[in-house]
Amino acid sequence: MSSFQSWLNKTKTGLQNQVGRFKNKDFLDAIVAGCAVVSVADGTIDAEEKQKMAGYIGRSEQLKAFNVSEAIERFNHFAGNMEFDVMVGKQEALRSIAKFKSKPEEARLIVGVCCAIGAADGDFDPQEQAAVREICNVLNLQASEFGL
Numbered sequence: 001m002s003s004f005q006s007w008l009n010k011t012k013t014g015l016q017n018q019v020g021r022f023k024n025k026d027f028l029d030a031i032v033a034g035c036a037v038v039s040v041a042d043g044t045i046d047a048e049e050k051q052k053m054a055g056y057i058g059r060s061e062q063l064k065a066f067n068v069s070e071a072i073e074r075f076n077h078f079a080g081n082m083e084f085d086v087m088v089g090k091q092e093a094l095r096s097i098a099k100f101k102s103k104p105e106e107a108r109l110i111v112g113v114c115c116a117i118g119a120a121d122g123d124f125d126p127q128e129q130a131a132v133r134e135i136c137n138v139l140n141l142q143a144s145e146f147g148l
Contacts, residue, residue, distance in 0.1 A: 003147035004115065004119075004124065004146065004147030004148065005147075006147075026096070026099055026100075027100070027106060027110075028066050028070065028071060028074060029074055029096045030096050030097045030099060030100055030106075030110050031066075031071075031110055031113050031114075032071055032074045032075040032078060033074075033078045033092075033093035033094070033096040033097050034093070034097055034110050034111075034113065034114040034117075034132075034135050035075060035113070035114060035117045036075055036078035036079045036082060036093055037078075037082075037090060037093050037094070037097075037114075037131050037134070037135060038114050038117050038118045038128050038131045038132060038135075039079065039117070040079065040082045040083075040086065040090075040131075041118075041125075041127040041128045041130065041131040042125075042127050058072075078092070078093045078096075081093070094134070094135070094138050097110060097135055097138050097139065098138045098139070100139060101138065101139045101140050104141070107139040107140075107141055108141065108145075110135070110139065111132060111135060111136055111139065111141060111146055112146070114131075114132050114135055115132055115146055115148075118131070118132055129148050132146065132148055133148050136148070
């Protein structure tokens with residue numbers, strides 16, 4: 001089992017409770033911004049990816065502490081900005097995430113949820129992993145801590 005899989009299995013059950021403790025709009029924005037960055041890692045978000053992300057947010061034990069419609073609306077905001085201009089949209093998403101670089105517990109949870117999103121389809125591909133490494137850099141975390 002990879003170190004990422006081991007880490008994910010070990011922490012998955014605790015994510016939901018941790019997300020609930022940090023429930024607020026900035027934190028929601030950071031999580032869905034990270035999800036959007038990971039989902040556009042291949043350069044585009046097509047309709048299937050949007051549906052998969054919306055479905056994952058709606059079903060996810062880790063994210064159910066949040067209002068699903070608000071989470072989807074914020075995801076669409078970040079994803080839409082990246083579809084319009086990937087660099088500008090990505091920078092906006094990373095700014096939302098960067099608000100948590102001085103809060104390591106929340107930062108680790110954001111990265112954990114992004115890893116879970118990347119692995120949701122069973123294939124945490126190199127582009128998605130690179131996107132999560134970039135998120136780690138923004139949050140001043142070591143990607144190796146997450147098996148990346």
